[in-house]
Each structure stands twice: as C-alpha cells, then as structure tokens.
Amino acid sequence: MTATATETGASPRPADKNPTDQRPRDVLRSIVESNGLVVLLAIFTALVVGAILVVLSDAAVQDASGYFFSRPADTLSAAWSAISEAYIAMFQGSIYNVKADTFGSGIRPLTNTLTYSSPLIFAGLGLGIGFRAGLFNIGAQGQVILGAIMAGYIGFAMHLPVGIHLALAIIGAIFGGALWGFIPGLLKATTGAHEVIVTIMLNYVALYGISWLLSLKSFQVPGSGNPKSPAVDSTAQWPHLFGDSYTLNWGFVVALAAAVGVWWLMERSTLGFRFRAVGANPAAATKSGMNVKLTYILVMVVAGGLAGLAGGSQVVGTEKSLTVGVAGSIGFDAITVALLGRSRPAGIVAAGILFGGLRAAGPTLQAQAGLPIDIVLVIQSVIVLFIAAPPLVRFLFRLPEPRHPKEVTA
Amino acid sequence: MTTIEASVPLTADRSAPSFVKQWKAAIGYGAIGLVSLVVFGFGTASGVTTSFAVSRPNDTINLPHFSVPSQPTTLTLSVVLLALACFQVWAQHRRMRVGVWLPIVFAVVFMASLMTWAGAGRANTDMAVTGLLVSGVFLAVPLVFGGMAGTLCERSGIVNIAIEGQLLGGAFLAVVVASLTHNAYLGMLAAPLAGALVGALLALFAVRYWVDQIVVGVVLNVLVVGITSFLFSTVLSDNKDLNQAGAQIGAQGGVIMDNLPIPLLSDIPIIGPVLFDQNALVYLMYAIVVVFQIMLFKSRWGLRVRAVGEHPMAADTVGIKVNRTRVRNTILGGAIAGLGGAFFTVASGLAFSKEMTAGKGYIALAAMILGRWNPKGALLAALLFGFADALRIQLGVIGSPIPSEFLAMLPYLATIFAVAGLVGRSRPPAAENIPYKK
Secondary structure, rough: HHHHHHHHHOOOHHHHHHHHHHHHHHHHHHHHHHHHHHHHHHHHHHHHHHHHHHHHHHHHHHHHHHHOOOHHHHHHHHHHHHHHHHHHHHHHHHHOOOOOOOHHHHHHHHHHHHHHHHHHHHHHHHHHHHOOOOOOOOOOHHHHHHHHHHHHHHHHOOOOOOHHHHHHHHHHHHHHHHHHHHHHHHHHHHHHHHHHHHHHHHHHHHHHHHHHOOOOOHHOOOOOOOOOOOOOOOOHOOOOOOOOOOEEEEEHHHHHHHHHHHHHHHHHHHHHHHHHHHHHOOOHHHHOOOOOOHHHHHHHHHHHHHHHHHHHHHHHHHHHOOOOOOOOOHHHHHHHHHHHOOOOOOOOOOHHHHHHHHHHOOOHHHHHHHOOHHHHHHHHHHHHHHHHOHHHHHHHOOOOOOOOOHHHHO | OOOOOOOOOOOOOOOOOOHHHHHHHHHHHHHHHHHHHHHHHOOOOOEEEEEEEEOOOOOOOOOOOOOOOOOOOOHHHHHHHHHHHHHHHHHEEEOOOOHHHHHHHHHHHHHHHHHHHHHOOOOOOOOEEHHHHHHHHHHHHHHHHHHHHHHHHOOOOOOOOOOHHHHHHHHHHHHHHHHOOOOHHHHHHHHHHHHHHHHHHHHHHHHHHHOOOHHHHHHHHHHHHHHHHHHHHHHHHHOHHHHOOOHHHHHOEEEEOOOOOOOHHHHHOOHHHHOOOOOOOHHHHHHHHHHHHHHHHHHHHHHHHHHHOOHHHHHHHHHOOOOHHHHHHHHHHHHEEEEEEEEHHHHHOOOOOOOOOOOOOHHHHHHHHHOOOOOOHHHHHHHHHHHHHHHHHHHHHHHOOOOOOHHHHHHHHHHHHHHEEEEOOOOOOOOOOOOOOO
8 A cells, every 4th residue: 555655664854753744644633633622712713704704794784884984883883783693593593592482492493403413423424434544535425415315215116114114215325325435445445546536526426316317207206307206205204203393303313323333333343443543554554464455445335324324314304305405515514524523423423413503593594684504604614624723723812832742742 | 756756646556557557548448439339339220310510600611511320430430449449458568658649539539429329310400510619618618727726736736626616716706806897807807816815725724734635625615615605695696786697788898708709710610610719718728728838847947846746855955945836836726726717707608606616626626637637638638528518518409318417427437437547547746735844
C-alpha cells in the first residue's frame, strides 16, 4: 500500500522528524479530538454568522439603515428583532412550542427533531467508521439513495405479513447501501482508485439511477406517469413510537441501537480494532499481518450498509414512497454530522440531533420569521469549518494555545 | 523524491508497474468497442437509414443533408473502434507511447456510432451535427473553466473540491452585478471575485490551518449553496430587478452576452459556427486554456508551481515560497472557476436559481482527472462531457432509444473508469492534500 509510505519513508529534514505532519489523516484526527469548548464556540460562531445573514436580508433593517446616521437605534432595534425572531422561531420549531395549549402538542417539535435526526445518525455512523479507518467516504448520498430504492421497492412491490415485510425492507436497504459502498472499496483495494473521487461520482450515478427507475412503469403509481412510486405497504412501515399524532417512529430507536452497535464494533470487537488500526497506521497494520485491502472493502461495506439503512429508514418511516428527492441531502448532511460528532457514536447521536433540530426548525423559520431553510445549510457548514480549524476558533476568541500542541500529541 | 513521491496518491496505486496499467487501457478500449459492436451494431435494425444535417438552416454556406444506412455504418464504426483497441495492444507490445490522438479519435468514432444508432430509422428527424457541436462546446464552458481551476490548484498541491461552490458563487455575483449595472460584461468581470473569495477561504483553511482539503472543499460547497440560496430566497425575491434574465432586458442592450461572430472564420461550415460564433466568455476560455497550457509547462512560474505540487520540500530548499505559491494558485484557480460561473447566468441569459450549477463543478473535477491534470487534457475531457450532455438534450427532443439518464451518467462512469486505471493512466500531483509544514 502506497498510502503507508509517508510513515515509513526516511525524512531528509530534521523538521520532519514527526512524520504525522505530512498525513492529512492527522488533520482528521485533530477534528476528531478537538475539545468540547471549541465545539461550543464553533456553534456559537455559526449562530452569529447566521444572525448576520438574517440582519442583512431583513427588509425592516434595510429600511432603517437608510437613515442610519440620523437614528442609528432604529437599525439596531430592527436588527435585534430580526435576530430574536429567527432564533425564537428556531427554538419553537425544533424543541418546544411555547404557544401550544398542552404539553403534548408543545413537545411535538422535539419529536420532529428526533425524526429528522434518525437518518442523519445512521448515515453519520457509517461515515464515522470510514473516517476512523482512514477512508473518506463522500458517497453516503449515493448509498442512501440505493438503500431507499431497495426498501421502497420491497415495501410497495411485495406484500408480506407484518414483521417479515419490514425486516426484509430493512435488510434490502442495508444490502443496497452496502453494494454501493462495496464498489469504491473494491476499486480502492484492487486498483488504488481514490475513494473520494469514486464515491462522488457514484453519488451522481445513483441519482440518475433513481430518476431512471422512477420513469419506469413498474416504479410508478399505476396510471399516473408521475415519477413517484406507490406508497409503501403499512406492513413495511416503522410503527409510530408515541401514537399516530407524532411523526416519531421506531427508526429513531433503531438508530440509537445502531449507535450502540457501532460503539461495540469499534471499541470492543476484533474487526473494529482492525478498522482502527488500519486507519491509524496502514503500514503497521500490514506488518502485523492484517489484510489492509480487505479491511478497506469491509469498512466501505459496513459504512454503506449504515447509509443504506438511513435511506431505508427514511422511506419506511417518513417519506413512505420513493421520489427522486427521497434522499434529500441526508448523505451530505451526514458528513457534517460525522465531523461534528468527532466520528464517535455518542458524538454522532448528539450532532445528528442538533442538525435534525435545525432541519425540523425549517418550516417554522419559514412561517414565523420568513426565513428560507437554506440558512440551516450556512449554520451547519460554518460549524463544521470552525470545528475543523480549532486554531482559528482559539484565535477568534483569544483562547490560550493548548499546552501540548496537536502536532506533538497526535 | 523518496518520501513524498510515494505518499498517498489521490487516484491510482502507483506501486503497480505502469505496464499493467497500460494493458488496462487496451482492455478498456476493447470493452467499449465491443459494447458499440453489440449494442449499436447488432442492435440496429437492418435496412433503415440515419440522416444527418450538417449545416444549420441559416448558415452562410449550406451543406446538404445526407443519409447513411444505419447498420453497416455502426458495424463499420465499431470495427474501427476495435481496430483502435488492437492498435493500442500492438503499441503496448512494442512499448510505444501512444499520442493523445488515440483517445480523441476513439471518442469521436464512438460518438458517431452512438448517434447513428440513436437516429436509426427516423426518416423525418435529422441528427443535427452542427447544432450538436455548437451546444456541446457551449455546455462545456463551465467544465473547462472548472477543470482549469482544478488543474491550477492541484498542480500546486491543493485539492479543489470547491469548484462547485466557486461556479455557483460566480453565477450569483455575475447576475447581480449585471442586473445592477445593466451590463452583462461587468457581470462577467465580477464573477471571478466570488470564485476568488471561495478560493481564498479554501486557502485559509487548507494552508493556514491545515484542515483536510477535501473536508474544506465539501463544506465550502454546502456553505456557498446555503448563502446563495438564502440570498436568492430573501434579497433576490424581494428585489426582482437584481436577478434579471437576458430576455427581460436584453432589448435595452442588456444582461445577456451576445454572440460575437468572427468575420469570415464564422462562415466556414461546421467549424465556423462551432468555434467562431460564440460569446466573449467562450473566446476567453480559448485564451485561458492556451495561456495556462504554455505557462504551466514552459514558464518559470509553471515549473515552480509544479515543483510545489510534486515535492514542496525540494521547492522550499531552492527558495520557492511553497505556501505563498499555493495560496496564490488557489485564489487564482477560484477566480477562474468563478469566471466560469458567469456561464450559468449572464452568458446563457438565465436568471439565477437555487443550486443552478447542479453538479457541474464535480463534472469539472472529473474532466480534470480524465485530462490528467493538464489544461489541454481537461479541455478535451470537458468537450467530451459537453457533447455527451448536448447529445442527451438532443436525444431527449427527438426521443431516444436509451434513457437520457444513462447518457447523463456517462461523465461520472468515465471518471470512475479513469481513476480505476481502466482508461489510460492518471496520476495526480504527488503532494496533493498534504499541508506543507516547516
């Protein structure tokens, strides 16, 4: 494996005594190991950036800024009301609606948040495994789509008894995603094709694939001609967790179980040790007799399977039928979830719930504050950018440098 | 060249001897040739014809339509493809270097075979060759600019996944400035600023803070999509005059870039309309490709850039400022991708819409890889993808025997084959995605 050569190669310069300097993987690790304060400050900074955007686009602020120098207070108060309106709407859309009459309906936003978070957790877990094994899987989107196709097709085309039907749909989803992860894993192992490029390209192949499938008669509601599949049978749907008035379904519980499973896999099992060893140092892993190429394939299959589960869960839980946009941007959001969660199951669950909350707040933001959901993308990406660059956060907030610089500890 | 050359390659495993890699090329050609023979050759009904229209109705010199018998033509073209594959095998055997002409001829013959098959038995519809080529070149514009941006960045060791965001930012700023000033050309000139800004952010995080370049690129794309979509839904939808399509005010000398036919040259059949009757952005594209091809491989600047991308430590030892070179190249690359973004709005005469670049930035990345990190190669790959796209649109109009989705997949599949080493050998700059730390 050439990927290992930097670690073994002799460095002609003393400054490069520490070979980890040269490896991008260590930057990944520093993301993974960034401390909690940096995470909080990154989220805070992202909210500030979001606030700036809100203020810039607010009509009342624009009006008031026309006479800023005669009455600056008007601009400031307009800006303040725009910001507070936005973040109150965000709170009410994602956590608790204070205007609701009963606790039952007040808490509904929180259950929506958890619903939105389940596919993010599934896919984020898969990506996290990849990151820790040193694989950059940008292809969760494609794997999610494949999972959705499989679960959807089994859901609407087959008619099976309760229990078996759902189980088969979920297994199908895992299989579909795993297949889409297997391809880049195999290509990396056999030809050395870089997984980043292959997975990006496979995302688009999957996207065009689903839009082709939905143009076929067998994937459409009979007689409609719309690119939308029939609804998934009720036997193949996740049961609701708290009755039908809440969207929250068993998918979330399974996502939490998957997080525990991934924790066990990565921290307690031999296979997980192999994954981590290959991620930490492929050369050492090879020397100690591990089959690195096989490990790459296995990692991609497991990661793909989890992403496929995200797609399947989305179809049998939330969407209930296949459309071209069924995967939304789950695969890309999951990258930010995995990065924010430092690739650890607990972190991913927390990050998934945070970003699920941002998503759930979208409709309320639109209705109450007149803000498009796209602001969520801005907040999300700024959070990840800052988390990826702890020195920048420390610089912005004048925090002291850590006692042991990362280059030495890494 | 010990440490760094052997470090993580972004595409191909270089430990395998190149000999094996090159056999894969022959196998790739052979497989595609067989597909052509089986699907297009034997898949065409016998006894039908395919008609081609070479000129467009209002061209100065009008060439007549012509028809060819479909099946004999596709069979012949498939045999030519297989012959080219055999030539590759023979050249391999003789350890001969095959020039860039082989993939080009191969692609052209394959496209011809595909078109003959697709148009078979449609007596009333012509396959419009010139129209196809014209729109192919036009659709390739953002891919060429994006590919050029990618090449510039990666040659200096910075992976630019943010091409998509740079295109989108350019498209956005171009239409806003053009609408404000009522001048499409000012819009085009503003577009690079947006791209450069994204490039500067990429450089900041990648060079200053050593963040993984792929992470930054992916996240910057999300950020730009978020910001432009947000501003589109708020500021632009409140002030429609900031986002004017060409048609709305074109009459006032407006917001679309007109075609500027070059006298005489544009009257040549086929080549004229395709190459010399385009708008200023396309001419600028020709200039940029030529300039960077020469600059990267013939100038001192180019040598330094490549040195920084291949072996930054050696470059530093001889006094080249590695990080400064990388920052400059990333910003310059961003600016060029931003300029390409002007294609989507002011050059096409369309209003801005959410995520209007629709993955073109990733296809540009693919063009760069297929073009082997080389301006000339990126141009050819981008043109190939542009034609595939144009063909998809044309087949969509006349009704096609293959689902248009499959044609849309073509660039992505071609790239997967390319990075897997099945079609040619592509090797990225060695120090790519490795921060340089003194």
